[in-house]
Amino acid sequence: MLNILVIHGPNLNLLGEREPDVYGCFTLDDVNKQITTLAQQLDMTVRIFQSNHEGNIIDFIHENRKWAHGIVINPGAFTHYSYALRDAIAGVQLPAVEVHISDIYKREEFRKISVIKPVCIHQVSGKGINSYLEGIQFLENYIKSL
Numbered sequence: 072m073l074n075i076l077v078i079h080g081p082n083l084n085l086l087g088e089r090e091p092d093v094y095g096c097f098t099l100d101d102v103n104k105q106i107t108t109l110a111q112q113l114d115m116t117v118r119i120f121q122s123n124h125e126g127n128i129i130d131f132i133h134e135n136r137k138w139a140h141g142i143v144i145n146p147g148a149f150t151h152y153s154y155a156l157r158d159a160i161a162g163v164q165l166p167a168v169e170v171h172i173s174d175i176y177k178r179e180e181f182r183k184i185s186v187i188k189p190v191c192i193h194q195v196s197g198k199g200i201n202s203y204l205e206g207i208q209f210l211e212n213y214i215k216s217l
Contacts, residue, residue, distance in 0.1 A: 072114055073214060075207065076139045076165075077106055078128055079121035080147030086172075093173050095199050102200050109204050113211055125149060129159040136163040140214050143206045145170045150185045161190040166213055168206040171196040 079099060082089060087098035103119050110117040118139070120131045128149070132142065142165050149156050150169070160167050167190065174197025175182045188194050193209050195202040 072116060073140045073211060074116045074118070074138050075110070075210065076132065076135055076142045076144075077103075077117050077119045077203070077207070078131065078142065078144040078146075079119070080128065080145055080149050081123040082147055083145060084121055084123070093178075095172065097200060102203060105200050106203055106207065109207055113207070115207075115211065117207075125153055125156060129155060132159045132163055136165065139165055141165050141210045142167040143170060143203060143210055144168070144187070144191075145172070145203070146187050150175070150187050151181055152186060154186055157186050157190055160187065166210060167191045168210045169194045170202040170206040172199055172202055173197060 084099055086094055086102065087096055099121060106117060106119060118135060122128050142160065144167060146153065146156060146169065169185065169187050169191045176196065185194070192213055193206070195206045198205060
């Protein structure tokens with residue numbers, strides 16, 4: 072059985088309220104329910120975590136590094152500037168998939184830059200909740216191919 076960390080970064084707790092034209096009308100609870108359902112179908116265990124605080128996300132990664140086989144992370148705005156988060160992902164040496172609900176490449180210029188992507192095995196962007204689900208499936212296939 073695979074153990075996967077699913078991490079939601081800043082402001083994702085406001086899904087359903089925050090810019091529904093960009094992020095949709097679904098809530099973080101909706102996202103987590105679909106993640107949990109998929110994990111059960113794939114016979115994997117997920118630990119889901121959301122924080123608006125960079126250090127809390129880094130601590131979560133560190134604390135779970137020996138339990139987890141991989142990470143699926145939506146770093147939110149940390150995508151564009153958090154070298155500390157990038158270093159945490161690189162440091163634990165777990166395969167990671169970066170996901171985004173919106174298509175970061177069709178938004179403001181600053182959103183097109185990800186400092187997280189270079190330490191990830193894959194990135195999924197612009198598919199709503201399906202970005203998470205595709206990211207989990209990609210990670211599962213990657214780990215099983217090792």
